[in-house]
Amino acid sequence: HAEILCILGSGAQARSHYQVFTQQFPFKEVRIWSRSREKAVQFARTAEGMLRVCSTPKEAVAGADVIITVTMATEPVLFGDWVKPGAHINAIGACRPDWRELDDVLMKDCVLYVDSKEAATKESGDIVISKATVFAEIGEVLKGTKPALSGKTTVFKSVGK
Template identity: 70%
Template sequence: MRGVPPPPGYRSGACDCPPASGCGTPGAAAGCGEPSVNHPGRAASQPPPLPALPEAAWRRWWAAVPEGAQPCPFLGVMPAYSAADDALTTKLVTFYEHKKDSSVPSHQATVLLFDPRNGSLKAVLDGSVITAKRTAAVSAIATKLLMPAFAEVLCILGAGVQAYSHYDIFTELFTFKEVRIWNRTKEKAVKFANSVNGPVQVCSSAQEAVTGADVIITVTMATTPILFGDWVKPGAHINAVGASRPDWRELDDELMKNSVLFVDSREAALTESGDVILSGAEIFAELGEVVKGTKPALPEKTTVFKSLGMAVEDTVAAKFVYDSWSAGN
């Protein structure tokens, strides 16, 4: 701490000046012995006391945040423990809503893997890659269970990181005769089509991309609906991955209310998903209930899987990556 200059205008609540010094700082008359700055009894070169630093930080924080406002960026902490996988992790994820196209992803993350026996840190992993891969994997599980029997057309709305990870796993696991993509910025959709291994049709509108599609994936930063029920083919399956805030939407009310709604977590969907909260749609089942066989999949109906992501998904994925790395070393 030596050499740190005191905050401008800082005066502590007490000092160690002699009673007769005339300092005038509260506490001086008592000769309390507490450290202080900016008074006659202390050398100018001496660093500020530790309490001065957090106090100054708090003043800066409240000065920067108007009453009733919240900072735009988000920092999320997602801890989880899986006894079955003998894994303990936490993911730190930042979310920034970029107003313009940016080379920096909107979501960035780091996963910390701990030894559950003693709490020691075993590994630090790239959480952005894990998030992209595990989110697409869960969407693929939902699609395997919920999509119509003869799905031929895949539609992706959005061209960011999640679009790439979903395309990779969906074209690996399923056989589609046609893949379409739409993005608000057409140049990004064209770049996507030119980057992936396989033919992709770039569509000029979301409606064009969606019409007749059997499986639809929404991975956008939309805050208002971009997918409407009257565009969707009856019996289609939708993986709704974007709109992860309670006031954001990707799907309209008609689609939400006229589809069978599946979620990864009821609790999360009812507090975090604008598509669920604002539409008032009834949740039919969690995906885990379908996997366990306690709820039917209903692939003959129009289905929506609202994905928000669960910390245990990061835990399982991180442990898998770590074990694979360990086996190779």
């Protein structure tokens, strides 16, 4: 049911996530924002498919069903007040305990999935700083021991473990 994909960031992780997500899901619209507009424009030019380069993260996120954050942000670039209820966020960037991409509102109001609870609660600033509660590891969902709560705003925070 997802129609709008938003990517915040324009590096190698943004490109690989764009390729996987657009191959797996028939999005009607894809938006990208990067701190460097030049890099976002270059990303859009070289990617297969039509991408809309946005001037602000808020513009890129508006109404998005799936949001991918792949930035080196040290302060939030995505705010819960901007996120459409029921959206899914793949949070890949901000890979240090003192860096973050997502604000406290989003982190505390979402259903939070991680790759490794042990690693994420030590290494992810999004989790450490907000003190958000992890609902499940993604492996638990894949095994069927924890549910995938579609219809709720969900965040998958990956620290690469």
